[in-house]
Amino acid sequence: MDPRSRLVALAKTADAHSLAEGALWIAAEAHPDLDVPRGLARLDAFGHRAAERLTPDMDVDRAASAVARLLFEEESFRGNVEDYYDPRNSFLDDVLERRLGIPITLAVVYVAVAARAGLVAAGVGLPGHFVVRAERHGRHRLLDPFHGGALLDRAECQALVARARPGGGPLDPRWLEPVTTRQIFVRMLANLKATYSALGDWPCALGASERIVLLAPDALEELRDRGTLRARVGQSVAAVRDWEAYLERAPGASDASVVKGRLQALRRVLASLN
DSSP: OOOOHHHHHHHHHOHHHHHHHHHHHHHHHHHHOOOOOHHHHHHHHHHHHTTTTOOTTTTTHHHHHHHHHHHIISSSSSEEOTTTTGGGGOOHHHHHHHHHHHHHHHHHHHHHHHHHOOOOEEEEEEETTEEEEEEEETTEEEEGGGTTTEEOHHHHHHHHHHHSTTTTOOGGGGGGGGOOHHHHHHHHHHHHHHHHHHHHHHHHHHHHHHHHHHHOOOOOOHHHHHHHHHHHHHHHHHHHHHHHHHHHHHHTOOHHHHHHHHHHHHHHHHHHHO
């Protein structure tokens, strides 16, 4: 199965099983021998164990904490604070194996396991930090998988955002709403792109960017970035196409003159080769 085609198909869905499967297909591009059904089976096993800990009378706080205790105390999942930018933190198969991840991959684990246990949960994309929203009996609560599944109130969410965006202003209530499967995939790939770019691994950064464009074709800045990465790996003709499309679709962009200069320089290089 082609990982990219499957990822695009799963991005149209809204269930926790598809979210976990898509996260595994993201990893499959780096790990061609990855056994996706095996990864899903591991999550199923955690889910069955979590279900044994939930009772019908539990409110959302108790239910959410019960799933968190299984994952973060018994199974020792935790945030990788020592090596946050290790690419393995973004691959769900590695996270399941090593019990280490970043906020978004740990959130995917939590959401997948909670769903299998009968607890509704979804990802919430705070600026600079990803958390989970659990729902039960008409009430909801946010929790932080990167910090042991700690329950969060509004003030604590504000503090998380303030650390990520100093001086960024008050908490926008829209940030507390669940995000879509597609948005989670895009954010996971954006993390990978940033990680690989920091490492100077331009081919892998390009692979992440290509998938973001597939998932979000209207994200014009990503179209521009794909052109930049294509230029870095020597795909000059493709880079020209991306930059031309970016300038055509976003002529008033703040960086239009910069991109136009790069485009002209690359065209000159190509012309000199003919």
